[in-house]
Amino acid sequence: VWYAAVTQCFYSLSVCFGNIIMYSSYNKFGHNVHRDATIFSVLFFLMLFVLGIGSNIAMTSCTVTAIRDNFPKVKQWQCALGIAIFSFCIGLAYVTPGGQFILTLVDYFGASMIALVLGIAELYVLGWVYGVDRLCRDAEFMMGRKVGPYWRWCWAVVTPLIMTAILVYFLSTYTPLTYNKVTYPNWAYAIGWTITCFGVLQLPIWVVVGAIRAPGSSWSEKLRNAFKPKHDWGPRDPLLREQYNKEIANEAIANENLGCWGFIKKNILG
Secondary structure, three states: OHHHHHHHHHHHHOOOOOHHHHHHOOOOOOOOHHHHHHHHHHHHHHHHHHHHHHHHHHHHHHHHHHHHHHOOOOOHHHHHHHHHHHHHHHHHHHHOOOHHHHHHHHHHHHHHHHHHHHHHHHHHHHHHHHHHHHHHHHHHHHHOOOOOHHHHHHHHHHHHHHHHHHHHHHHHOOOOOEEOOEEOOHHHHHHHHHHHHHHHOHHHHHHHHHHHHOOOOOHHHHHHHHOOOOOOOOOOOHHHHHHHHHHHHHHHHHOOOOHHHHHHHHHHHO
8 A cells, every 4th residue: 555655646746757857947046945845735735635625525515405405494504414424423434444445345336336337327318318419409508509519429329338338348357356465255245236236226216216206197108208307397597498498399399200210310410
């Protein structure tokens, strides 16, 4: 660990690569480099601190927003305090002698695996269920300018295929998780895959819940309606929403007889 930390410092601070010597060559002979080094050190570590705090604030704010949207009576400071205490209690496990083993397990099966699978699902849903064409029209409606073909191809084809290929490659070359050349026991793998399943299964579970809540006389109709935007989807401003709904309605009429290949072509090319 210390070897990796030291070598990373060499790259981050450009030690032994000539960069610092090059910059120093532009200084005057009597320049106060001690002052500059002190200021740089303070700013550098302050930057690292702000980066870490910024990431935590974003994640916490996301959780707070989700909770308060469903429970408006809960005050923001109460929600944030509860999340902080809960996270602190969970984090205590990571400062134990086996904390790094736990962290590696959770990071591998939790953060990395779940984010990749759900990210791929989001790409396909956004690109082909909601549709890249409609997404681009939404952006055009908001910004007043068309989205270029580069972004259409990336959102509809390139990015989903690359991410899918990465997932397939990862699963096909899967090797047992180790830390410091120590293989995790079977019960640890069971915990890890349970964490993964808990995160990934949220997707089909909420699809079923959405289908149950969606209007329709049959399950197929309910499922189709579950994948459609709700009637109140659109700009908050009533005038803009009315204009938006008119454009969407006109577009739907124009796309009625496209067919499968017509839909694919329009979704990618516009």
